[in-house]
Amino acid sequence: MALRKKGRYWYGDGPEDTQVEVQRYSKSNAYVATRFAASACTCGHRSFRLESDEEAGAARRTCTACGSVHLMGDSAEYADEAELEGHECVCGEETFELLSGVALYTDSNDVRWYYLGCRCTSCSLVGVFADWKCEGGDADAFLAAV
Ligand SMILES: [Zn+2]
């Protein structure tokens, strides 16, 4: 299966489709995402409630299976000043699979821009729900913490 458009929105079947949407979105932002990672809870579950603050550059996910709360990427550094707001899908549900993408500085492995891709586990809508300029350092370490 692949991405399909219904009205204003895109829908997909899994992380691969979310990644395509993150790439598409990032190209229109000039900093193209080239590295990606899907979020998984320490319990193995992959659906989360999501809160973020683009101004502060912080996102927090809560596992819908075990309730574990995690600050994504380098968000712990900015969480104190963040006003995190929950995300809700257009269908009204609040549970998402998360696929992070980062754009890197030229000739570097350092994060330049962060994209937070989501796929609704209820209606399969995919989209970038948040993105921000991010000095997250080494992309491998950053993506290991999403
Ligand atoms: Zn969990």
Ligand SMILES: [Zn+2]
């Ligand atoms: Zn939905």
